[in-house]
Amino acid sequence: MALLTVRTAAERLGVAYSTLKRWVHTGHVRTTRTEGGHHRVSDAEIERLLAKAHPETSRRPRAAEPGEALGGLSARNRLHGFVDEVRIDGLLAQVRLRVGDQSLTAVITADAVRALKLKRGDDAIAIVKSTEVMIATAGEPVASSKRRRRR
Numbered sequence: 001m002a003l004l005t006v007r008t009a010a011e012r013l014g015v016a017y018s019t020l021k022r023w024v025h026t027g028h029v030r031t032t033r034t035e036g037g038h039h040r041v042s043d044a045e046i047e048r049l050l051a052k053a054h055p056e057t058s059r060r061p062r063a064a065e066p067g068e069a070l071g072g073l074s075a076r077n078r079l080h081g082f083v084d085e086v087r088i089d090g091l092l093a094q095v096r097l098r099v100g101d102q103s104l105t106a107v108i109t110a111d112a113v114r115a116l117k118l119k120r121g122d123d124a125i126a127i128v129k130s131t132e133v134m135i136a137t138a139g140e141p142v143a144s145s146k147r148r149r150r151r
Contacts, residue, residue: 003032003040012046013053027101030082030121044121077128079104086118097126 004012010020023029024039029049031039081099093113097104104126118124 002043004043004046006031006039006041009041009046013049027098042121048121048123079126079128081124081126083118083120083122083124086113086120088113095124097124099126 006020006024007017010017013020020029020041024031024041029041030045031041033039079097079099081097081104083095084098084103085094085096087094088110091110093108093110095106095108095113095118097106106126116124
């Protein structure tokens with residue numbers, strides 16, 4: 001995997017250096033940092049960005065693999081993102097998926113990670129199927145015992 005400077009990557013993508021730098025800082029472009037703190041862009045990331053810019057020419061249809069029936073899955077809560085980190089320890093694996101500017105962590109089996117061939121930078125979909133969903137706000141905490149009144 002070749003790592004390119006931001007300036008070289010911008011030339012390959014056909015965008016201005018300042019534009020690509022802005023994309024890097026807003027999290028739209030995945031980079032690797034050198035020990036000196038400089039950003040480097042991988043060839044795979046360049047390909048992903050080019051595919052995103054020109055989906056009709058770069059997307060090749062691929063054959064569905066056995067068990068790959070995502071279109072027929074009943075879950076509707078699908079979050080598209082990319083794999084930010086994969087940690088395997090024994091039978092389990094922790095996968096951190098970046099969805100926009102948010103991060104979602106899933107604990108799945110190590111076998112599933114190997115079967116999906118998940119690695120950092122891959123596009124992936126988190127499918128949420130739960131009986132409970134909790135929602136919170138960043139506002140003032142509510143004292144539940146004082147607010148509740150029986151009528």
